[in-house]
Structure formats: structure tokens, C-alpha cells
Amino acid sequence: MSRASRILIVDDEESVRHQLASLLQLEGYEVETAVDGQDARDKLTKDAVDLVLCDVRMPGMGGMELLKAMGGLEAESAFIMMSAYGDIDMAREAVRAGASDYVNKPYKNDEVLLRISIVEQRQKLRRENKQLKQAIREQSTFEKIIGRAASMQAMFRTVEKIAEFKSTVLITGESGTGKELLARAIHMRSPRRNEAFVAINCGAIPENLLESELFGHVRGAFTDAVRNKEGLFAEADGGTLFLDEIGELPLNLQVKLLRVLQEEEIRRVGDNKSISVDVRILAATLKDLPEEVKRGTFREDLFYRLNVLLVKIPPLRDRPEDIPLLVEHFLSHCNAKLDTRVSGIEPAAMKMLVEYAWPGNVRELENLVERAVILCDGDRITTELLTDRVRQAPPPSLAQIPEGQLSIKKTVRALEEELIRRALGETGGNRTRAAKLLEISHRTLLYKLKDYSIDANRYST
Ligand SMILES: Nc1ncnc2c1ncn2[C@@H]1O[C@H](COP(=O)(O)OP(=O)(O)OP(=O)(O)O)[C@@H](O)[C@H]1O
Ligand SMILES: [Mg+2]
Incomplete structure (x- = not known):
């Protein structure tokens, strides 16, 4: 269920503001009012709304000026302009400037409501369209998870089984093994595929910002909170939230996250009411969480809550049979990206790659192939083009x-x-x-x- 749209009514006439506000409130909209363009502009910069119902002629800053000031076509909110009956030129100009629609004054209640619902419908379609495009872009990434090794095949079967459920999945694996790639794949295989996939790296955001990043904040919650902010949980509502590097989450936020997972409700920083959210959580870590639990840096209850389904990605050195496939995959990818024509790799070079221990896993291999393709003069990658790390790896002993x-x-x-x-x-x-x-x-x-x-x-x- 989608929340009620927020509408800002801008008119210099008190009676119009009053009538429109009661009409819209009765219909269940969240309503704010502004007395002229300048007042509206101040309110919009503090807090965005979905729709602005705006008089054209007002003393001071008029409606058209406001629309332009808010970015015209690019404005965050949709605009419906209102002006005196028969002013068709004004209507045309408004639409050209980026307004979504136009209502004549004196307006009829039914017409105002109809226009608003048409614009809402259009906004909804636009959002869906954006998500679909993103989904198509991501779909292609799923087919590209390479893994012929038995351990990878087993993992794919697990993913296939668990993708459709809302249960939390914990993905573990060394650096560069493809944890994020897999998280996206799980999302794409889930019924939520057309909704948002939102990723956050818990280790990359300063501790003091992390809470408001995740849960949002209300205006005035702290010094820099000049406007309301939706957190990533709200952004991922209906979709999937990927908590990368979950092992880096500070203990105080671990408590809050656990509460959110249990109650499916978030509370914005500085807010006194909770908002319910429907989010599927995928978490990833390269840390040994049971070990962190023992050391007291990770809460045991949160660990069990996250660890409902566990997917372990094996390190690349344990599946050398995947190396030739990955090399081929990255070669054609690089050729397409860099417009090069490197057709293959010499057997001696391949042998080195298969024998190397790959501490940086697939990411290291991907970077190595790209580097070799760039340096390659002929049409095949030779041992000279490999990094020293690979060439000088000690023989197995x-x-x-x-x-x-x-x-x-x-x-x-x-x-x-x-x-x-x-x-x-x-x-x-x-x-x-x-x-x-x-x-x-x-x-x-x-x-x-x-x-x-x-x-x-x-x-x-
Ligand atoms: N099995 C695979 N097939 C194809 N590409 C892969 C595979 N595994 C990883 N990659 C590629 O390797 C790179 C690293 O993957 P990703 O970022 O998902 O790893 P990660 O486990 O999240 O790494 P880190 O722990 O460093 O964050 C990406 O470019 C990804 O596309
Ligand atoms: Mg990652």
C-alpha cells in the first residue's frame, strides 16, 4: 500500500487555501499551505512534497517563477498550476515550463481531485518505469555469475531455493569473491525484483551518520538536519536492502537493527513515532561472525537473526576449474569495454593463473585480465603480461x-x-x-x- 501524497497549496487568497486544504484533507492527503511563491520556495527547500497546487498570479514571486526556481521539468515535485478561466496561453506556457497540468479558476472540486489523481498516476508509472529499467540493467548481471565448480553449482541451487522467501540471508566469503554480485542475483530472483535494491556499506559511513542514513531523520533532530530525510530502509520499502560489511556495524546500531528486523518498523532519528516497512535484508561479511560474537564485538542475538539462511562463497583458490571460464568471461568483457581484440591466453600463462592462490579472489583476477589486455600488443596474453605477484608465486610445496x-x-x-x-x-x-x-x-x-x-x-x- 502506498502512503498518501503530500501536497503543498500555494495561493495568496486565504479563502482558496482554506477551501482547498479542507477538500484535500478530506480525501486523505497530507496538506501544507504557502501564501506566495517565496513562502512556498522556503517550504520546499526544507521539505519536499509530491505535488504543488499553485496559483499563477500572486504578489511577489508568482507561480511560474516558483516553478522555474524549483527546476521546471526537473523539479522534485509535480506542479499543477491554477489561473483565471480562459487564459489558455498561460496554461500552455506553464506546461512548457514543466508543469504537469493546469486547472482553471474558479475551479470545481471534482476537477481538482481528478487532475491530482491523474498526475499521481503518472508519477507512479514514472517511478515504476525507472525501477524496471534498473531491473533490466541488473538482470544481465545474474547470468554472468560464473561458477562451474561443484561448490558453486551447489551454491546456485541454494540461491535458487531461498531467493523467493523474505528470510534474511547472510552471505560470507573472502574479499572479492562476489558477495555483492550474489546479493543482486538473489534480489533479481525474488518476487521483489521490480522494486528497489538498495546497498549500503556499513564500514564506509562514519558512525555518527550511519543511523540517520539507515533510518532517516526528522528536521531539527541534530544541527545539520535542516530537512526531513528518508533513510535507506524507507527507500528500500517493498524491495531489498543489502547491508554490506555488516561486521563493521557498531554495537549500538546492532541493537537498533535487531529491533527493526523483529518489529518491521523503523523510527527516524528525532521522531517519536514508528513507521512500518517491508524490507528484505541481505547481509554480507568477510569476517568470521561467530568469532566476533565470542570476542563481544558482534551481538549474538543479531547474528542468529541474520544467519537464518547462510550462503558461503568459496574462495577462488578452492575452485581452480573456474579460472579458465572467468578468464574467458573477463577477456570478452574487456574487449567490449576497451574495444580491443585479445583473443586468448597462452597455455603457460593460464597454468600460472590456475596455480596462483588468488588472495584477492575474482576481483584480483578481473583486474589482472584488464591490465594484461591493455598491455597486450599481440592477440594473446603471455606470461610476461601477468603481474609479478602471479609470476613469482612459489611453487606448491x-x-x-x-x-x-x-x-x-x-x-x-x-x-x-x-x-x-x-x-x-x-x-x-x-x-x-x-x-x-x-x-x-x-x-x-x-x-x-x-x-x-x-x-x-x-x-x-
Ligand atoms: N563468479 C563470478 N563471476 C563473474 N564475475 C564475478 C564473480 N565473482 C565476482 N565477480 C566480479 O568480481 C568483482 C568483485 O565482486 P564483488 O564486488 O561482488 O565482491 P565482494 O565479495 O563484494 O568483494 P569485497 O569483499 O571486496 O566487497 C566484481 O566486478 C564482480 O562482478
Ligand atoms: Mg563487496
Whole structure:
């Protein structure tokens, strides 16, 4: 259900203001009045309204002047102008200057109400149109989450299942693993896809501003609060709010957030009444929240409230089979963006990428590909174009074996599995060639694939 529109009536005649105000209030509108253009302008800069019902001829600043001062077509509020009967030139001029409609004076009540509802309808359509356009733009991002690894496929299945519910989802993963990308995808797969997706990085906003950013404030709540402000919760009403870096939320706001989640009501800073909101919360963190709970920096009750559904994005080093796909994806993306024609990557360079540990995950890979494309003279990326960090990464060694593990059997098995995966990566899943590289028989390889539950098809490109 949408809230009542707020309307500002501007007329120098007291009786007109009075009659219109009672008429509109009876219809359920929230009404304010102003005695002339200047008065209206002061009121509008303090607090925006949805619609301005405005007399044209007034002493001092007139209606047309006010409309222009408020930005004409770009004005935040829609304008309906009022002037003496038969002044068709004035009507035309008003519409040209950006007014939404025009009413003759003396006006009929029914006509004023009709014009207002037409303009409201149009505003609603315009808002929907804006959201639809945003949705279309975002839709294309979903198809682009790349992940062929079994762990990613399992994650997609989970997302598919949970997207439609309103329950809170906590997304965890190292830096650059695609937490925000996934949050958008969940929104796009939910019934709220045509409503707003609002994101906030809780770690990037100074603590003293965060509360009013989230919940809004009323004019005068604090020194800089010169006008009412809607918070992000209100902006996301009906849609999804993505709380990024939730682990950075200060403790006092954790308490307030928990209350909002439980009561589905927000209270603006400085306000004494609550407003109900319908918002789906997605939260992300790279921190280990249970650990933060133990240390006392994150509230346990909030953690449980957020952790209703948990999605963990695996780090890139645990899914090397996705690297070739991601490289291909970013290559074509870069070629389109930069108007370049880099067609591929040399096998030796790909090998380095697959073996690298990717502390910055997909974002690091994305940046590396872009850099290589820019530096590339030929049509293929060579090892020279990779960053030193990647080129100088130490070869896998005993250092990777968990400390304290002395079992030869376990260690050999781990290394064996790793070598098989690499051979498959290198040959694009070709078993015959992989067996050759590994210097074992084809049959032995098939046996070992089964033993380690490795799916060779996952490596085919
Ligand atoms: N699986 C994927 N497929 C395609 N692109 C991806 C994938 N994962 C991440 N990306 C891209 O990598 C970049 C980083 O992703 P995103 O910002 O979502 O990560 P993040 O986990 O929120 O990172 P941070 O913790 O640093 O905020 C983005 O450009 C995103 O499009
Ligand atoms: Mg992020």
C-alpha cells in the first residue's frame, strides 16, 4: 500500500487555501499551505512534497517563477498550476515550463481531485518505469555469475531455493569473491525484483551518520538536519536492502537493527513515532561472525537473526576449474569495454593463473585480465603480461600441507589428487592426455578419478 501524497497549496487568497486544504484533507492527503511563491520556495527547500497546487498570479514571486526556481521539468515535485478561466496561453506556457497540468479558476472540486489523481498516476508509472529499467540493467548481471565448480553449482541451487522467501540471508566469503554480485542475483530472483535494491556499506559511513542514513531523520533532530530525510530502509520499502560489511556495524546500531528486523518498523532519528516497512535484508561479511560474537564485538542475538539462511562463497583458490571460464568471461568483457581484440591466453600463462592462490579472489583476477589486455600488443596474453605477484608465486610445496600432519599416506594422497586436477586443468579434461602427463595408464587414471570423486568433465572448456 502506498502512503498518501503530500501536497503543498500555494495561493495568496486565504479563502482558496482554506477551501482547498479542507477538500484535500478530506480525501486523505497530507496538506501544507504557502501564501506566495517565496513562502512556498522556503517550504520546499526544507521539505519536499509530491505535488504543488499553485496559483499563477500572486504578489511577489508568482507561480511560474516558483516553478522555474524549483527546476521546471526537473523539479522534485509535480506542479499543477491554477489561473483565471480562459487564459489558455498561460496554461500552455506553464506546461512548457514543466508543469504537469493546469486547472482553471474558479475551479470545481471534482476537477481538482481528478487532475491530482491523474498526475499521481503518472508519477507512479514514472517511478515504476525507472525501477524496471534498473531491473533490466541488473538482470544481465545474474547470468554472468560464473561458477562451474561443484561448490558453486551447489551454491546456485541454494540461491535458487531461498531467493523467493523474505528470510534474511547472510552471505560470507573472502574479499572479492562476489558477495555483492550474489546479493543482486538473489534480489533479481525474488518476487521483489521490480522494486528497489538498495546497498549500503556499513564500514564506509562514519558512525555518527550511519543511523540517520539507515533510518532517516526528522528536521531539527541534530544541527545539520535542516530537512526531513528518508533513510535507506524507507527507500528500500517493498524491495531489498543489502547491508554490506555488516561486521563493521557498531554495537549500538546492532541493537537498533535487531529491533527493526523483529518489529518491521523503523523510527527516524528525532521522531517519536514508528513507521512500518517491508524490507528484505541481505547481509554480507568477510569476517568470521561467530568469532566476533565470542570476542563481544558482534551481538549474538543479531547474528542468529541474520544467519537464518547462510550462503558461503568459496574462495577462488578452492575452485581452480573456474579460472579458465572467468578468464574467458573477463577477456570478452574487456574487449567490449576497451574495444580491443585479445583473443586468448597462452597455455603457460593460464597454468600460472590456475596455480596462483588468488588472495584477492575474482576481483584480483578481473583486474589482472584488464591490465594484461591493455598491455597486450599481440592477440594473446603471455606470461610476461601477468603481474609479478602471479609470476613469482612459489611453487606448491610441502608448505601447503597442514602443520602437524605427518601421515605419508594422507600427504601422498593429497598431492596425488592435486596433480590429477592440474593435469585435467591443463588438458581441458582430456583423460588420455592427462594420463600421459601424469605418466600413468589410462585405466589407472579412471580408477583414481573415481577414488577421489573427481569429475573430469568439469575441466573441459
Ligand atoms: N563468479 C563470478 N563471476 C563473474 N564475475 C564475478 C564473480 N565473482 C565476482 N565477480 C566480479 O568480481 C568483482 C568483485 O565482486 P564483488 O564486488 O561482488 O565482491 P565482494 O565479495 O563484494 O568483494 P569485497 O569483499 O571486496 O566487497 C566484481 O566486478 C564482480 O562482478
Ligand atoms: Mg563487496
